[in-house]
Amino acid sequence: MKVGVDPSLCEAHGECTSILPAVFALDDDELLQIRPGELAGDEEEPAARAVGACPKGALRLSR
Template sequence: MKIILDTDQCEANGVCVGIAPDVFELDDDDYLHIHGDEVADGDLPAVTEAVAQCPKAALRLS
C-alpha cells in the first residue's frame, strides 16, 4: 500500500507523527514527509490509525 498526502489539506498537526513516527516526519518548516514509497507490513496498523486520526483527512491509503 502507498500513502497519499493531500498537501493542500495538511496543516502539520503532527497527529500522524505521534502515531507512526517511523513513517511520518515534520521538518523544521512544518512540512510533512513520508518515509518510503510503500508501507511495510509491520507499519500498516499504525499507518492505518494515523490516516484515520488525521484531523484534516489529508492522508489516505491507496
C-alpha cells in the same frame, strides 16, 4: 500499501507523526514528510490509524 498526503489539506497537526514516526515526520518548515515506498506489513495498521487520526483528512492509503 502506500500512504500519501494532500498538502493543500495538511495543517501539520502531527497526529500521524506521534502514531508512526518511522513513516511520518515534520520538517523544519512544519511540512509533512512521508517516507517513500511501500509500508512494511507491521506498519499498515498504525498507518491506517494515522490516516484516521488526521483532523483534516489529508492522508490516504493506496495499494
